[in-house]
Amino acid sequence: MQNELRDLTLKVYDAVANQGLWSSVLDQLVEQVGAQGSIVFEWVEEGGNPKLTAPIHSGFYSSDILDVYLSKCEHLEARDQAIIQRHTTDHDDIELLDDTLLAESVEELKQQEHVRKLMKLGIFHRAAGVMNKDNRSISLFSLQLNAERDQLEGKERHLLSHLLPHLAKALDLGIPMRQLQKRYQGVLSALDRLTIGVCILGARGMVVARNQEFQRQQETYRTFRVSQNGQLRITDNRGQKCLDALMADLSQHGKFGARPRKENITSHALDALCIEVSPIHRSDEMGSEVFDGFLLCSTDTTLPVVCDTHRVQQAFQLTAAETSLVNAIGQGLTNPEIADRRGRSVATINAQTKSILAKSHCANRTQFVRMMMRFGASFLTRE
Structure with missing residues (x-):
């Protein structure tokens, strides 16, 4: 069994x-x-x-x-x-x-x-x-x-x-x-149409393929590097340990039940990126042989996110003031930037943001933006 x-x-x-x-x-x-x-x-x-x-x-x-x-x-x-x-x-x-x-x-x-x-x-x-x-x-x-x-x-x-x-x-x-x-018949062959970064890794972490958004993130944040033997590495030790654990043991996946976003790779140096990993055992697009690799998805949470704000409010019982911050957070604005635009003190915006994170069970803004994407956001680039 x-x-x-x-x-x-x-x-x-x-x-x-x-x-x-x-x-x-x-x-x-x-x-x-x-x-x-x-x-x-x-x-x-x-x-x-x-x-x-x-x-x-x-x-x-x-x-x-x-x-x-x-x-x-x-x-x-x-x-x-x-x-x-x-x-x-x-x-x-x-x-x-x-x-x-x-x-x-x-x-x-x-x-x-x-x-x-x-x-x-x-x-x-x-x-x-x-x-x-x-x-x-x-x-x-x-x-x-x-x-x-x-x-x-x-x-x-x-x-x-x-x-x-x-x-x-x-x-x-x-x-x-x-x-x-x-929209497209082949998923892996159309990865450049996604607004999130995607990198296909072999069994030992070798880079097999990556889309344009992943390459942009790699150049922008220097969070990832590729070693001389072709392995993808996370530059922060804590993040690399998380990646190693997910690649080494299937039981490390699915540990957060109905809130799988909490399984994202955490690191002090990854504030902007939400990195998630899924095993790939077989894939027709990768050939008929067993692949035993990984699909790594990396979301840049500083990029603007458009979602159904009303549904977010309903889901977490946000106040009107808190709801008004959702789009601003989704636009990638910092708390001081939001305070300046709204004519509020930074302390007020900090308190409202803290309340939003608590109500939505998010550890930080990165998790919150990643969570927002499940409320009607599009993941496809414009034609």
Whole structure:
């Protein structure tokens, strides 16, 4: 089982750069826990109104069937998700909650319209968990169970407790890649279209490929250097130790559950950059052989970020004064610069910024800007 779990975990991370793998990944997950199907839901804006979508799902479902189901039962799914979210705690752990929360009794649950539709597909019990506690409108994981079986058992939950944090990280890191794949057929061949820096590393940290934004960051900040033997190195010892740990041990990944951004490589010298690493076991774009390398993503948080400020305010219960600072922080302005523009004291802006960071569970401004990007930011350069 340990080997199977490791293989599936590696496949989860392969889906970061190859979004077409997600169906296969969820099929394997479903099989391991004896489920019937699995869906990752996401709310998107369509014509100014929120719409529930299912961009990632196991092979048990077709996209057409899910579209029809959601067109008829979106309001019921929305109600269920609201209940799940109310029972989800604010800490970083991922909680997989049973459908017993959705009705007073099993008989009452069976009478619900969407449950009756699912029962016609041979499904009854469900379990769901929030994969991103920063923006709870994205990456809601749902597992559907065969109508002939009971809810998840202890050993199945134990397996999922190891796997879901990796799933959450892969879903989060895959957002820029998903945007890229919608426009371009090959992800790795179109990396220069991304506004974030991307560097592909071999098993020993050798640079295989890097996009233009990564090269710009390398020249601007001198945070990275390439050794004579072609290895990427982080110039700060603390940052290099973090990178070495992530490259040496798969268990070092997925340690922050539903807030994977906290896993970014930290260093005293990396104030402007948010650096994250994901394993790549196999990639069709890298050839048919096992690659066993890494995908390094580096976000320059001094560059302007445009996001949905209203959703950020709602997500973290920011005051009007705090919300007014969100865009300024996203523009890369320092606290003294913000104070000067707004005619406020630096002490006032410092206090408001500190409050924003506390409410959003961010250690610093770099993490906050990185978090903002999950609220509707585009990761693609203009044509």
